[in-house]
Amino acid sequence: MSTTLDENVNRRDVIHIAAAAVVGVGAAAFLWPLIDQMNPDASTLSFASIEVDLSPIQPGQAITVMWRGKPVFIRNRTPEEIKASQDTKLEDLPDPIARVLGPDWGSAPGSDEGRTKKGHENWLVVIGVCTHLGCIPKGQKAGEPKGEFGGWFCTCHGSQYDTAARIRKGPAPRNLDIPPYNFMTDTKIKIG
Amino acid sequence: MKILSQRHIRTIAASVTAGVMMVAASAAMASGSDTNIERQSWSFGGIFGSFDRAQLRRGYMVYKNVCSSCHSMNRVHFRNLGEPGGPEYTPEEVKAFAAEVEVTDGPNDEGEMFKRPGRPTDSFPSPYKNVKEAAFSNNGSAPPDLSLMGKARGAARNIHWYMEPLYWIYDMATVYQEQGPDYIFALLTSYKEPPALKISKEECAHHQGYKFEDGVCKFEVIEGLNYNIAFPGHQVAMIPPLSDDLVEFVEGTAPKTKEVCEKDPEQKWLADENRCSMTTAKLARDVAAFLMWTSEPKLEERKSLGVWVMGYLLLMTVLLYLSKRALWRKVKH
Amino acid sequence: MSHHSTYQPSTGFTRWLDSRLPILRFVDDTLTTFPTPKNLNYWWVFGGILAVCLALQIVTGIIMAMHYAPNTLVAFDTIEKFVRDGNFGWLMRYMHAVGATMFFFAVYIHMGRGLYYGSYMAPREILWIIGVLIFLAMMATAFMGYSLVWGNMSLWAVTVITNFFQSLDTIYQGLGTTLVEWIRGDFSVSNVSLNRLYSLHYLVPFIIVGLVVLHVWALHVPGNNNPSGVEVQNPETETLPFHPYYTVKDGYAIAAFLILFAFILFWLPNYFSHPDNYVTADPLSTPAHITPEWYFLAFYALLKAVPSQLGGVVAMFASIIVLFFVPWLDTSPVKSGKHRSFIFKLAFWMLIFSFLALSYLGAKSPEGWYVWLSRVFMGYYFAYFLLLLPLMGLFQKTSQQPASIEKSVS
Numbered sequence: 001m002s003t004t005l006d007e008n009v010n011r012r013d014v015i016h017i018a019a020a021a022v023v024g025v026g027a028a029a030f031l032w033p034l035i036d037q038m039n040p041d042a043s044t045l046s047f048a049s050i051e052v053d054l055s056p057i058q059p060g061q062a063i064t065v066m067w068r069g070k071p072v073f074i075r076n077r078t079p080e081e082i083k084a085s086q087d088t089k090l091e092d093l094p095d096p097i098a099r100v101l102g103p104d105w106g107s108a109p110g111s112d113e114g115r116t117k118k119g120h121e122n123w124l125v126v127i128g129v130c131t132h133l134g135c136i137p138k139g140q141k142a143g144e145p146k147g148e149f150g151g152w153f154c155t156c157h158g159s160q161y162d163t164a165a166r167i168r169k170g171p172a173p174r175n176l177d178i179p180p181y182n183f184m185t186d187t188k189i190k191i192g
Numbered sequence: 193m194k195i196l197s198q199r200h201i202r203t204i205a206a207s208v209t210a211g212v213m214m215v216a217a218s219a220a221m222a223s224g225s226d227t228n229i230e231r232q233s234w235s236f237g238g239i240f241g242s243f244d245r246a247q248l249r250r251g252y253m254v255y256k257n258v259c260s261s262c263h264s265m266n267r268v269h270f271r272n273l274g275e276p277g278g279p280e281y282t283p284e285e286v287k288a289f290a291a292e293v294e295v296t297d298g299p300n301d302e303g304e305m306f307k308r309p310g311r312p313t314d315s316f317p318s319p320y321k322n323v324k325e326a327a328f329s330n331n332g333s334a335p336p337d338l339s340l341m342g343k344a345r346g347a348a349r350n351i352h353w354y355m356e357p358l359y360w361i362y363d364m365a366t367v368y369q370e371q372g373p374d375y376i377f378a379l380l381t382s383y384k385e386p387p388a389l390k391i392s393k394e395e396c397a398h399h400q401g402y403k404f405e406d407g408v409c410k411f412e413v414i415e416g417l418n419y420n421i422a423f424p425g426h427q428v429a430m431i432p433p434l435s436d437d438l439v440e441f442v443e444g445t446a447p448k449t450k451e452v453c454e455k456d457p458e459q460k461w462l463a464d465e466n467r468c469s470m471t472t473a474k475l476a477r478d479v480a481a482f483l484m485w486t487s488e489p490k491l492e493e494r495k496s497l498g499v500w501v502m503g504y505l506l507l508m509t510v511l512l513y514l515s516k517r518a519l520w521r522k523v524k525h
Numbered sequence: 526m527s528h529h530s531t532y533q534p535s536t537g538f539t540r541w542l543d544s545r546l547p548i549l550r551f552v553d554d555t556l557t558t559f560p561t562p563k564n565l566n567y568w569w570v571f572g573g574i575l576a577v578c579l580a581l582q583i584v585t586g587i588i589m590a591m592h593y594a595p596n597t598l599v600a601f602d603t604i605e606k607f608v609r610d611g612n613f614g615w616l617m618r619y620m621h622a623v624g625a626t627m628f629f630f631a632v633y634i635h636m637g638r639g640l641y642y643g644s645y646m647a648p649r650e651i652l653w654i655i656g657v658l659i660f661l662a663m664m665a666t667a668f669m670g671y672s673l674v675w676g677n678m679s680l681w682a683v684t685v686i687t688n689f690f691q692s693l694d695t696i697y698q699g700l701g702t703t704l705v706e707w708i709r710g711d712f713s714v715s716n717v718s719l720n721r722l723y724s725l726h727y728l729v730p731f732i733i734v735g736l737v738v739l740h741v742w743a744l745h746v747p748g749n750n751n752p753s754g755v756e757v758q759n760p761e762t763e764t765l766p767f768h769p770y771y772t773v774k775d776g777y778a779i780a781a782f783l784i785l786f787a788f789i790l791f792w793l794p795n796y797f798s799h800p801d802n803y804v805t806a807d808p809l810s811t812p813a814h815i816t817p818e819w820y821f822l823a824f825y826a827l828l829k830a831v832p833s834q835l836g837g838v839v840a841m842f843a844s845i846i847v848l849f850f851v852p853w854l855d856t857s858p859v860k861s862g863k864h865r866s867f868i869f870k871l872a873f874w875m876l877i878f879s880f881l882a883l884s885y886l887g888a889k890s891p892e893g894w895y896v897w898l899s900r901v902f903m904g905y906y907f908a909y910f911l912l913l914l915p916l917m918g919l920f921q922k923t924s925q926q927p928a929s930i931e932k933s934v935s
Contacts, residue, residue, distance in 0.1 A: 016519075018515075026505075034588060034617075036612040037612050042362070043313075043610040098401050102848055344803035344804050367793055367794065369792070372800070490615040494619075494794070497616070497791065509784060516777045519770060520770065524563075
């Protein structure tokens with residue numbers, strides 16, 4: 001007797017459960033476009049990478065380009081600047097990590113070669129946002145203070161970066177980040 | 193034997209009279225407009241429509257080589273040419289198209305605006321600095337931006353008022369949303385000689401807009417305008433932009449033999465040059481399709497998502513109906 | 526109808542919550558156990574459908590607002606950018622636009638149901654009045670929403686509609702002009718106008734939500750009307766709990782409604798809009814035929830039917846004002862059209878036909894027989910409410926009505 005009742009109940013309920021399940025799946029699927037529309041759109045993503053022509057930049061000169069809303073410092077380092085950076089020992093650095101944006105951001109060693117591209121050691125490409133509280137350090141233009149280490153000087157709270165844009169003195173905890181970039185030719189890089 | 197009784201004759205007479213009156217009345221009240229835009233068949237029409245990539249590319253060539261000298265298209269960016277659902281050029285081809293044009297950028301550190309080669313993120317350049325320059329350079333009529341032209345025009349019909357509701361139903365049933373391209377195709381292929389009526393000078397005076405000249409009653413086209421059957425008012429400022437073979441096939445895309453070439457009635461084989469050429473109609477058709485894409489770049493995504501959504505909704509409706517029926521079976525209602 | 530709450534919180538948490546904020550009890554009373562007449566037919570599903578439409582419009586509207594900027598220089602562009610570059614931007618935009626059309630489609634059927642079955646009669650007069658207020662708010666919202674696109678039709682529609690008040694100058698010199706300039710914030714429709722249209726377009730839907738709450742409350746006091754027009758006498762045999770009977774039935778109807786919605790959304794998204802609104806607003810170029818969206822066409826026909834500007838505006842407003850008085854204009858002792866005279870049924874369907882005819886005529890230029898026919902149908906529209914409803918009821922006998930709901934379904 002009870003089995004028949006159970007069977008009847010089961011058969012009756014299947015359609016209701018099926019209907020509810022299909023409605024639920026549809027409601028969930030419907031939510032995705034509502035959420036995804038807040039993600040960066042195609043126009044924003046098209047500016048995710050930029051190409052920069054390095055040929056006009058003379059040794060000792062630097063330019064600033066905007067990338068994903070942030071300034072990127074590109075400096076053509078002089079041999080002296082390169083040597084000063086390469087001669088620094090990792091133990092002397094407050095932050096010995098390379099800080100290259102990507103999977104190794106927290107681990108790769110912050111030597112000069114860790115922060116530049118092989119064969120293009122004169123080029124330094126860093127995100128120009130102080131890792132202390134976000135100000136833009138000075139040192140890009142001739143005449144601006146570069147700090148004791150010949151790199152950049154953040155006037156907000158006195159952080160000083162060296163010629164590989166690594167923090168040496170002051171309250172900033174980390175070296176300036178290196179954005180993902182590649183050399184397309186000897187004189188052109190693609191950032192992002 | 194009487195076949196038709198008095199009553200029958202009266203009924204038939206009444207019906208015939210009513211019928212004649214209806215036809216007469218409808219003749220007097222005929223037409224929604226005096227133009228009739230033909231409905232064309234497009235690959236992107238219908239429930240499962242999609243763009244013909246080769247056609248979009250040919251259409252882009254027509255826009256680039258012919259239309260862009262007067263018409264801007266500033267909502268379209270070069271990168272759109274490589275995105276799915278459109279002509280789908282490769283990233284290299286997109287970069288090359290962009291680099292062909294010069295774009296104004298700046299101000300630079302000296303405060304000056306400067307020119308640089310285009311990039312994929314740039315929008316299609318405008319031929320004029322602003323709308324006033326556009327109008328000044330074109331007899332007072334600024335050529336409109338073409339980005340949305342596929343949706344900014346309707347297809348006028350010359351039908352009786354009582355046919356309208358029938359057409360609404362027909363249009364909905366056949367999901368007719370290609371009025372824009374139909375109009376554009378019609379416009380580009382409807383440049384004709386203004387009509388000349390073979391009537392007397394006295395009769396000609398009764399026709400508004402006509403002038404008796406050289407023995408014929410000719411429609412007077414206003415100075416600077418061109419006679420076009422599709423355009424509302426029949427006089428359009430744009431000079432006929434297309435002609436046969438005005439734009440050639442891109443290297444390697446043309447049909448190679450006369451048989452293949454002329455399978456498409458809007459293509460013509462040029463025997464002396466041994467190549468396939470496109471007629472005005474073909475160029476018009478291709479550019480109209482391209483303009484539909486620029487207006488609705490997400491058309492394919494929309495229709496394909498629609499198929500899934502509709503399938504799901506049909507399933508959901510059936511299940512909910514069965515659920516409702518099961519619940520209500522025992523209720524007397 | 527208001528029934529004793531039967532909610533029994535079963536867990537510790539629900540008991541705790543119930544004694545502090547009886548929200549679950551409220552949901553149980555109004556949506557679960559609420560006794561609903563068992564003989565409701567499918568004309569009754571549109572309330573639930575309208576609730577879904579309102580929710581959808583608000584959700585898609587808030588999403589559109591994340592991408593839209595109400596400045597005449599960029600408004601049109603921000604919408605186009607979202608549609609072209611945004612993730613599912615085209616879907617959000619078309620859902621919002623097609624949603625407005627579906628909203629009005631449902632509301633007209635819902636109102637028609639009310640008119641046919643006498644749902645406006647005592648004790649549901651307030652329910653009906655709140656409904657007309659919701660309809661007015663919907664019209665305002667839809668009109669303002671269309672203007673935000675800032676296409677050429679948007680600009681000229683706002684120009685024409687705000688010009689209405691200019692006609693008050695004929696009553697008192699300067700009154701109309703002052704009012705028009707106050708509404709626009711400028712001498713002509715401009716960026717100043719657009720900004721306030723946006724603010725109000727965002728606000729009024731939430732006023733509608735409040736009105737809907739009152740609407741459902743006013744419904745729940747006497748309970749639903751039903752096709753027989755006879756009130757519930759024995760809740761036990763004549764009503765069913767709203768859940769699961771009407772939640773599932775409404776769910777089925779909503780699914781069917783969504784099929785129609787999806788068909789238009791995915792394959793005819795621009796069918797109900799005007800190509801001229803894909804051209805940016807140009808104060809120096811008036812569209813060849815200024816026409817509102819289809820759901821306003823009947824009122825537009827009334828506007829054009831009367832030769833004077835002020836008269837047209839009065840006729841248009843009067844056509845909605847008259848609805849407020851329907852509960853008192855109808856003298857019939859029998860509620861439901863189902864059990865009313867053949868004359869009533871004929872008159873009712875003539876009203877529907879008049880509304881449809883006026884909608885057709887609203888899209889035509891005001892000349893020749895279009896205007897004359899508009900006057901004829903306008904005459905009928907007002908005659909229905911002001912003459913026929915009062916008179917027909919006087920001759921209506923109650924004998925055709927069944928004695929109870931139970932009797933009507935057996």
